[in-house]
Amino acid sequence: MSFDYGKYIRMEKMPFLWCPGCGIGIVAKALYKAFADLGWENNDIAMVSGIGCTSRVTGYTNCNTLHTTHGRALTFATGIKIARPDKHVVVMAGDGDILAIGGNHFIHSCRRNIDITVILNNNHIYGMTGGQYSPTTPQGAYAATAPYGNVDPCFDVVELSKAAGATYVARGTVANAVLLEKLIRNGLAHRGFSVIEVISNCHTQFGRRNRQPEAMQMINEIKERTVPLARAEKMQPEELYGKFVVGELYRANRPEYTEEYERMRKKALAKHQTKG
Amino acid sequence: MPQPIKFYQGNEIIAHAAVTAGCKFFAGYPITPSSEIAAEMAHLLPLYGGSFIQMEDEIAAMGAVIGASLAGAKSMTATSGPGFSLKQEHIGFACIAEVPVVVVNVMRGGPSTGLPTQLSQADIMQARWGTHGDHPIIALTPAFPEELFMETVRAFNLSEQFRTPVIILIDEVIAHLSSGIAFPTREELTIIERTKPSVPPDQYFPYDTSFGLVPPMANYFEGYNFHVTGLSHDRTGFPTTNPDLVHNDQVRQHEKIYKNIHQIEKWEEFYLDDAEIGIFAYGTSGRSAMDAIVRARKEGIKVGLFRPLTIWPFPDDPIREKLSKMKCIIVPEINLGQAILEVQRVLGPDIPIKGIHRVAGVPIHPREILALLKEINNEL
Amino acid sequence: MRNWTHYEARFGAVGGQGVVLAGAILADAAVFYENLKAVTSPQYTAQVRGGATKVDVIIDTQEILFPQTYIIDFFLAMSQRAFDRYVSDTSPDGTILIEPSLVTDYSKAPAKVYAMPIILLTKREVGKMVMTSVVALGAMVAMSKVVSEEAIRKAVLKNAPKGTEQLNLKALALGLEWGNELIKKGPIYRPSKGE
Structure with a gap:
């Protein structure tokens, strides 16, 4: 189905700086499609990012964009959302950015259930800084800083987000753009803190060191390892080892942060007035 | 109508001055001896149509005030000692991105945890050079109750006028000293708001120097859809590594403070x-x-x-x-x-x-x- | 007429909220009902939580420049620890008032010491132990005359939570009465001269 990308892209900034075949382009397109489906106006969206390849999406997106410091996009996004609760705030982040240096901000934003949508492009590696292992690099995988294989255990983004209090958690992949668009659209529409993890390919920094140097090779491997939620529910845990379960994995109804603040304000004002 | 005289601590005076100056957002993290500023802002802001948030750490609080300021809310944070060290990363961001924010640092003994409840004046150089890279900064040092009020208002004015973070540097004794003061009302004060662009969105550049050393500043969600980055950027706000553009912008940011120094300096x-x-x-x-x-x-x-x-x-x-x-x-x-x-x-x-x-x-x-x-x- | 232009009072205790409030009320009385200048600096946080604490009240006929103490004219000690820690700043011409059940060793006092069973009196005459600091404040004012009895009465009333006005005034009156008595009775200790 065709739609008008041009509305959400700063065409004069083309071409993208990412490597040919990079998964981030697929994520960006899915996001623009979701904006279009929801009919969101550019001026009503603020997009915030930190540092890294994924964080460069802000520069190409035609809305109110903010490219901040490493790991800390959510802190700026929180300020924007509280100052303007009537607007949409989206954070684009990579796994190294938001889960390592930004890990504290991530779990606390989940806890607050503030109405921000995080698109977490998980390519299992630090791309821009040169292929160092991230909090999602599988154990045993090779990286610039793991020349003998990665010793660090990794985070499960979905379980982390759920446990920390996010109220919409989904996982998609760059191998299935149609599903990804749907997951992002529902995440954007959800009133509360939404996390959409996107399993993505960095053939340049991850693939090259782990015998998958071609983009399509990596995307195909992601596809092979993907299990839709409905099928995963019928499988044993050992069968799911090393698989990416995709779909809308968690949804909860919990009061949203800025709405709660407004309720508190009404209470405070009433109390203040009775006191004179 | 003049306000009645009441006893206030220095920290409380700063909070009252901030809301009077139009502060609509405060993000903080608990730390002594600045804690009373956050507590008083949490009390006042909901009543003044603003919002308070206690963030997960000092860096987050500094990030949040920059975000809120970009969205149009006059914003402030307050901290002490180790918290001021943590905030330096984002103070640098506010410098390069030219975002008006007010940062209060109640100086306590250091380095590290040092003397959490006692005074020092040892952050003078950190206030100037704390964040990495060359950058100008404005820092104010009020000492009396009326000064705390007026200099807090001036901090907001200077931050808006020059698109820059402004640091209020006080020490623990000034912060906790309780004295009688009658607060001025907003009508008695000069309040400066940021200069908005006079051009339509398609002609707007966030760092357009054709209007002077301080470029006019649009807020987010006002139709300008501009880009803000911590990278060196050109007048459009997008990253550049062009040596001339990078150099010229750094020099311009320096000059916007130093060529206007006579509007900024104040002494008794x-x-x-x-x-x-x-x-x-x-x-x-x-x-x-x-x-x-x-x-x-x-x-x-x-x-x-x-x-x-x-x-x-x-x-x-x-x-x-x-x-x-x-x-x-x-x-x-x-x-x-x-x-x-x-x-x-x-x-x-x-x-x-x-x-x-x-x-x-x-x-x-x-x-x-x-x-x-x-x-x-x-x-x- | 007052025979001073600058007066420094220090209230020391353990814990601290009571004496901090008493200091605030004294400053209030000086500023609002005597047209003087006053500042208070409480000892801050960590030291307040269970340890020896103090509040300094500085009163002046002119604007107060240096906001901390030179030499204490009146020291109220509600605990031995506060006494030991803070007594040495007291002027030889100053006055020290102690609660004798809590301060038993006052041999290091640099000024004359008066004793008043503040806790026992409060328990017996007022009934509410939170009023201890108001009783002590009354005695302090009666002994020092740093503000008038009328001024301190107004300040106590102004700071009394709703419904506790009469109790506060009762506590203050008790303190004032005892303070005046103490002056007549004289100190229990005088530091030896000529050292």
Whole structure:
């Protein structure tokens, strides 16, 4: 189905700086499609990012964009959302950015259930800084800083987000753009803190060191390892080892942060007035 | 209508001044001895149509105030000691992205955890050079209750006027001292708002210097859809590594403060007219110096005080004008020698400059200043 | 007429909220009902939580420049620890008032010491122990005359939570009465002169 990308892209900034075949382009397109489906106006969206390849999406997106410091996009996004609760705030982040240096901000934003949508492009590696292992690099995988294989255990983004209090958690992949668009659209529409993890390919920094140097090779491997939620529910845990379960994995109804603040304000004002 | 006189702590005065100046957002993290600012903002902001949030850490609080300011809300954070160190990363972001924010630093003993509940004046140089890279900064040093109020309002004004973070540097004694004060109302104050673009969105660039050294600033969600980054950028706001553009922008950011220094600098004089000995002091040490001067004058010692209210940019010209004829200068400060280095730089080697430096977590007592004054006076 | 232009009072205790409030009320009385200048600096946080604590009240006929103490004119000690820690700043011409059940060793006092069973009196005459600091404040004012009895009465009323006005006034009156008595009775200790 065709739609008008041009509305959400700063065409004069083309071409993208990412490597040919990079998964981030697929994520960006899915996001623009979701904006279009929801009919969101550019001026009503603020997009915030930190540092890294994924964080460069802000520069190409035609809305109110903010490219901040490493790991800390959510802190700026929180300020924007509280100052303007009537607007949409989206954070684009990579796994190294938001889960390592930004890990504290991530779990606390989940806890607050503030109405921000995080698109977490998980390519299992630090791309821009040169292929160092991230909090999602599988154990045993090779990286610039793991020349003998990665010793660090990794985070499960979905379980982390759920446990920390996010109220919409989904996982998609760059191998299935149609599903990804749907997951992002529902995440954007959800009133509360939404996390959409996107399993993505960095053939340049991850693939090259782990015998998958071609983009399509990596995307195909992601596809092979993907299990839709409905099928995963019928499988044993050992069968799911090393698989990416995709779909809308968690949804909860919990009061949203800025709405709660407004309720508190009404209470405070009433109390203040009775006191004179 | 004038407000009634009431007793307030220094920290509380800053909070009341902030909301009067139009502050609509405060993000903080608990730390002594600045905690009462956050507590008072949490109390006041909901009533003034603003919002308060206690963030997960100091860095987050600084990020949140920058975000809120970009979205159009006048914003402030407050911290002390280690918190000020943590905030430096984002103070640098506010500098390069030219986002107006007010940062209060209640100075306590350091380094590291140091003296969490006692005073120091040892963050003077950190306020100037704390974040990496070259950048100008504005820092204010109020010492009396009325000054705390007026300088907080001025901090917001300067931040909006020059699109820059402004730091309010006070010490623990000033922060916790309780005095009677009648707050001015908003109508009695001059309130400066950020200059909005006068051009339509398709002609707007967030760092457009054709309007002067300080580019007009659109808020998010006003139809301008502009880009803000911590990377070196050109006038469009997008990253550049073009050597000329990078250099010129850094120089312009420096000049927007230093070429406008006369709109920023502010100081108080005390018995300077006929003085032969000059004291340079700020904050609690400034008040100690005033007390010592009153006593010294009774003994016939001709001494006066230069007390900066803007300590950064450093008041080079006023110091040269007021202090270069002195026979001797004293700089009492609760650190091992920070502002004294700047005074030496400005006045050169011809005037003897003596420091009183104690980092014991207690104020420099007027007695100590008086003793040195007598000693110097005997040698004159 | 007052025979001073500058007066420094220090209230020391353990814990601290009571004496901090008493300091605030004294400053209030000086500023609002005597047209004087006053500042208070409480000892801050960590030291307040269970340890020895103090509040300094500085009163002046002129604007207060240095906001901390030179030499204490009146020291109220509600605990031995506060006494030991803070007594040495007291002027030899000053006055020290102790609660004798809590301060038993006052041999290091640099000024004359008066004793008043503040806790026992409060328990017996007022009934509410939170009023201890108001009783002590009354005695302090009666002994020091730093503000008038009328001024302190107004300030206590102004700071009394709703419904506790009469109790506060009762506590203050008790303190004032005892303070005046103490002056007549004289100190229990005088430091030896000529050291």
